Amino acid sequence: MPLTLRQAAIALGLALFLAVPLLAEAGASPALLGLANRILIYAIAAVSLDLIIGYGAMVSFGHAMFFGLGGYVVGIVAYHTFGGEPLLGRSGSNAALLVWPLALAACALLAVLVGGLALRTSGVQFIMITLAFAQMVFFVLVSLQSYGGDDGLMLERRNMLPFIDISKPTTFYYLCLALLVIWTVLCSFIVNSRFGLILQALRQSERRAVNLGIRPFPFRLAAFVISAVGTGLAGVLWANYARFVTPDMAAWSKSGEFMAIVVLGGLGTLLGPIAGTAVFIALEQLLSIWTEHWMIVMGPILTLIALFGQRGIAGRVFGGRRD
Amino acid sequence: MILLIEQLLNGLQYGAMLFMLASGLTLIFGIMGVINLTHGCFYMVGAYCAAFVVLQTGSFLLGALAALAGAGLYAVAVELAVVQWLYRRDHLYQVLATLGLILFTNEAVSLIFGRRPPLMDIPPFLQGSVPVLPGLEYPVIRLAFIGMGALVALGLWLLVNHSRVGMLVRAGADDREMVSALGIDIRRLYTLVFGLGGVLCGLAGVMAAPLLAIEIGMGERVLITTFVVIVIGGVGSVRGALVGALLVGMVDSLGRAYIPQLLQLSLPPSVADTLGAGLVSASIYVLMALVLLVRPLGLLPARS
Numbered sequence: 001m002p003l004t005l006r007q008a009a010i011a012l013g014l015a016l017f018l019a020v021p022l023l024a025e026a027g028a029s030p031a032l033l034g035l036a037n038r039i040l041i042y043a044i045a046a047v048s049l050d051l052i053i054g055y056g057a058m059v060s061f062g063h064a065m066f067f068g069l070g071g072y073v074v075g076i077v078a079y080h081t082f083g084g085e086p087l088l089g090r091s092g093s094n095a096a097l098l099v100w101p102l103a104l105a106a107c108a109l110l111a112v113l114v115g116g117l118a119l120r121t122s123g124v125q126f127i128m129i130t131l132a133f134a135q136m137v138f139f140v141l142v143s144l145q146s147y148g149g150d151d152g153l154m155l156e157r158r159n160m161l162p163f164i165d166i167s168k169p170t171t172f173y174y175l176c177l178a179l180l181v182i183w184t185v186l187c188s189f190i191v192n193s194r195f196g197l198i199l200q201a202l203r204q205s206e207r208r209a210v211n212l213g214i215r216p217f218p219f220r221l222a223a224f225v226i227s228a229v230g231t232g233l234a235g236v237l238w239a240n241y242a243r244f245v246t247p248d249m250a251a252w253s254k255s256g257e258f259m260a261i262v263v264l265g266g267l268g269t270l271l272g273p274i275a276g277t278a279v280f281i282a283l284e285q286l287l288s289i290w291t292e293h294w295m296i297v298m299g300p301i302l303t304l305i306a307l308f309g310q311r312g313i314a315g316r317v318f319g320g321r322r323d
Numbered sequence: 324m325i326l327l328i329e330q331l332l333n334g335l336q337y338g339a340m341l342f343m344l345a346s347g348l349t350l351i352f353g354i355m356g357v358i359n360l361t362h363g364c365f366y367m368v369g370a371y372c373a374a375f376v377v378l379q380t381g382s383f384l385l386g387a388l389a390a391l392a393g394a395g396l397y398a399v400a401v402e403l404a405v406v407q408w409l410y411r412r413d414h415l416y417q418v419l420a421t422l423g424l425i426l427f428t429n430e431a432v433s434l435i436f437g438r439r440p441p442l443m444d445i446p447p448f449l450q451g452s453v454p455v456l457p458g459l460e461y462p463v464i465r466l467a468f469i470g471m472g473a474l475v476a477l478g479l480w481l482l483v484n485h486s487r488v489g490m491l492v493r494a495g496a497d498d499r500e501m502v503s504a505l506g507i508d509i510r511r512l513y514t515l516v517f518g519l520g521g522v523l524c525g526l527a528g529v530m531a532a533p534l535l536a537i538e539i540g541m542g543e544r545v546l547i548t549t550f551v552v553i554v555i556g557g558v559g560s561v562r563g564a565l566v567g568a569l570l571v572g573m574v575d576s577l578g579r580a581y582i583p584q585l586l587q588l589s590l591p592p593s594v595a596d597t598l599g600a601g602l603v604s605a606s607i608y609v610l611m612a613l614v615l616l617v618r619p620l621g622l623l624p625a626r627s
Contacts, residue, residue, distance in 0.1 A: 117612050121620070124352065125619075128358075128558075130612070132550055136604070139604035140601045143600040177332055252547065257421075259415070259419060296434070307408055307409075
């Protein structure tokens with residue numbers, strides 16, 4: 001059976017990601033595994049954000065708050081597990097199966113609150129309000145003096161999973177890859193389900209959808225929460241990857257970065273943002289090696305992407321929307 | 324009582340600064356439909372230009388002129404180079420394009436003016452304090468800030484509601500095609516409004532320079548607060564920006580003064596300090612959430 005371009009691209013991408021640890025071990029570059037791992041983690045956040053921007057036309061400029069919160073739940077629990085005094089009478093736990101769901105639940109709760117308020121508006125207000133709430137989360141994290149304030153928190157060690165040992169870089173890498181694949185497959189089921197079609201109908205014409213008897217708010221809120229949980233998962237993985245969380249994880253610039261990645265990759269394609277992440281992170285890495293003032297190049301690149309990159313690098317391959 | 328009045332004046336001063344920034348931003352959005360993240364950069368450029376010229380010449384007036392000119396010209400340059408291509412695009416692309424400009428501006432400013440934050444003294448004629456009430460001395464520069472805010476509000480009201488340019492601007496916001504059909508160069512008008520927004524940012528920058536730290540990133544911090552102001556007041560409305568700026572200014576300065584005190588009454592000091600610091604920075608966002616619950620479009624939306 002001949003492969004379509006899309007299938008070929010997926011197979012190629014997956015093969016590349018699978019091969020990275022082998023390449024790194026073969027001595028190509030020890031930093032390669034770390035770089036690829038960062039790409040995987042950011043890609044989970046990018047796919048999640050594409051779910052609401054690309055399919056739901058909800059331009060969230062505050063998704064870093066879920067990234068930061070997910071990371072901080074892991075960090076705070078670890079702080080109380082190793083060394084710190086017990087929190088609310090509990091001494092903490094290092095079991096990933098306990099801590100990670102807790103972090104994701106916290107993100108879902110925050111998303112219900114923020115989404116519930118922000119979805120009362122739309123368009124430019126939605127952008128500003130999500131940004132403002134993310135900034136609030138940022139300031140709250142900065143003010144947590146007992147958890148390091150500005151400087152953030154170091155994690156003693158990674159969380160423990162049964163059967164596999166994620167303190168080994170390669171194992172952790174494959175875990176991230178598996179989670180990215182599972183999450184992307186899940187998201188593509190979601191966007192092709194009845195729920196996803198309603199979400200897209202609301203994007204194309206809210207009035208028409210409403211006249212067909214759809215109440216927009218619950219669908220949008222559900223999508224917002226799903227997206228927040230995905231971004232929170234990325235935050236959880238980041239905390240485990242870097243063993244370090246800082247308030248910068250929730251900074252407005254991080255939200256902007258996520259958004260840029262999604263647009264660069266191609267809105268409404270789910271797979272495009274993964275390619276977008278790879279290009280963006282690699283570009284960032286190359287430029288920062290080249291010059292200390294890499295922002296002066298990266299900034300105009302973002303501007304050019306916005307001005308000319310309507311469908312993103314992968315929009316053609318993965319068949320994104322054309323509006 | 325003295326503390327309360329002092330905090331109210333502080334709130335008024337902060338509100339005046341927020342209004343200078345928010346009025347330009349909300350005009351730009353209301354008229355051209357562009358969400359412009361570089362607005363905070365204009366403020367930073369203004370402050371840096373002022374500090375640089377004051378350091379070179381020693382004259383505050385020259386510094387102020389440099390701030391207005393620098394911020395205004397940079398705004399015009401940004402409009403001509405980037406923003407004019409974004410008027411009909413989705414907000415997402417406007418955010419992304421202007422975000423790129425923020426990164427560029429921050430790096431360029433630190434390359435041009437150096438990494439070390441410049442200092443700017445309060446000019447001699449604005450130094451010292453005057454008695455406002457028996458027992459309350461208040462710094463002259465902050466009073467001047469409040470006065471300048473009032474002047475800007477009055478000036479904008481006259482400009483928008485009682486001048487030919489203002490009439491064209493309002494007409495252009497309602498129906499762009501019709502205004503062009505009547506022989507008005509709407510492109511020039513947009514550039515002009517953008518430049519005006521930049522000049523107001525420069526004004527805020529030069530007034531704030533002696534009071535706040537001049538540093539890279541000062542623009543974004545105040546930009547996000549400006550967004551809160553605009554959302555509270557109603558996007559696109561200058562009156563809304565005024566009300567929002569005053570509300571945010573008051574809540575912020577009263578929160579700073581009273582939230583820690585109130586918490587200390589009921590909680591142990593260590594908890595109260597941590598919680599207080601968090602609550603103080605969160606207070607304006609809580610205000611925004613409350614306003615949104617009651618009026619999703621803001622207090623004084625531009626159009627219903």
